[in-house]
Amino acid sequence: MERNEILEKVQDVFREELELDDLVLADETTADDVEEWDSLSHVQLVVALEKAFGIKFTSREILSWDNIGDLINCIGKKL
């Protein structure tokens, strides 16, 4: 899967989980940029992403992401 495709799919998951239809994600987007993305919704997002991509993240991977770019790199390595 191309990096752009991953980003698009991640964006769809975020839009659905956070109920934000206009949300646009970029590599440098962080939780500080999206009010609804907090420590709680983060775990819901992780579960939804694992389901959407059919993968499983380790705790250390999840805790090491600083922005969307890190998340996409992590997914890319698993596909």
Add this chain to the structure above:
Amino acid sequence: MVVNSLAFLWFFLVVLVVYYLCQPKKLVQNIFLLICSYWFYAQVDIKMTGLLAILTLLFWLIGHGIGKAIDQKQERRASLLTTLSVIVGIGALFYFKYLNFFIGSFIAAANAIGLHLSWTAAHIVVPIGLSFFTFKLMSYTLDIYHGKIERERNIFDFANFIAFFPTILSGPIDRPKPFFKQLKQSRLFNPNNLMTGFRRVLWGMFMKMCIADRLDLYISAVWNNFEHHSATSILFASLLYPFQMYADFSGYSEMAIGVALMLGFKVAENFKRPFFTINIAQYWSRWHMSLTSWLTDYVFMPLNIKLRDWGTNGTIAAIMLNMTFIGMWHGADWTFFLFGIYHGLWYIPLMVSGQFFKKTKIKVNEYGWPTMPFVIKMIVNYLVVTFGLMLFHSNNISEFWAVLCRIPEAWNDGLFFDMPTLVNAAICSVALIYVDIQEEWFTKKKPYLPRWAERWRWELTIAVEIVAILLFGIFDSNQFIYFQF
């Protein structure tokens, strides 16, 4: 040496002058700062200064090891070293704070089932600020392991982060990343930082000396002799207690943040008008924020991630554990344990109803004031917090129970009203509530000031604050409530 004392004032004036004479050489500034921090800590707790230095060195070495293991892709080694650092941090906390409590509780339980064990509590003195600096130490190694920061190669910078004197006694609990970033730049003399910092120190002094210490006179008079007081007095004192705690700890935090800012450091915020919230989750996101965000990142998040396949039940389990940690962090007693459980239980209806996951914002009317249903919810939330703090204030469970039993017994007696104390406290509290309301709902609307006053706004505010502290402040002061933790 408390922050609002004359001794601290002299110490800080000398520090400030020499510190800015060292600019722009950041290395000299940092070494000077480290000497001052250790000197300050030695004034407060000379016996434990060695422990602070040893723990700092140990964590720096472990952090170095973790960083190296990550560079060499030795995942297992990095993980083992990180676990070791957590064991050392928790071990230090456990030994100094909880050992007597756990052994005592175990012996009591054994005796209750008929075993006859006896035991004398070991004399262990808890180092001042231990709960705060061990959390900083652990966040350093955990952040390296999770790839949030690089290991800090300069031990003096690391020691500066741990021992930073404005925050070592009672926080705010700062994080390594933003602090190291600031240490790497020289702090140049900036009148704006100096003025803003000074104002925050004064505001903190006002909260502490004019409100918290004044309210303490009344609350302690009632609580310490509750068996002679009426139900109305006990309930009234209990209702005032959350506000006293807020004025005390937020006041302290303002002073610490202000002092740090005068030295050119922006440290973590600790309070954001916690009583303008409509449920317990919102309250904890605004009360002692540097502690709650630490626990969210290092306890709640990893637990919630581990238990994520359990859905809401996993989140409930993570919250309950997290809140128990928050309770027990405050001290070794069953009252603190129950305090944590009590707050954790309030999260369950929020989670089951889904409110926890939604961000309900307080609605305002056309004049900018919160609407009546939200005001009622805020009042109810304040009552929920009050009950929890009654537990927190009690020396042990039996005292808490005795206070509760006293309420129906003494229902018909009148209110003990210490007029001068309460009137003084009320005048100052109105000022605090006014400022909080302005900052919460009316930030865009500047209060009208005549032109001359607008021009001298800063100077006038500072003058008014100084006069208010001199007029209403209590100078034979109490310790800060949070120093004991």
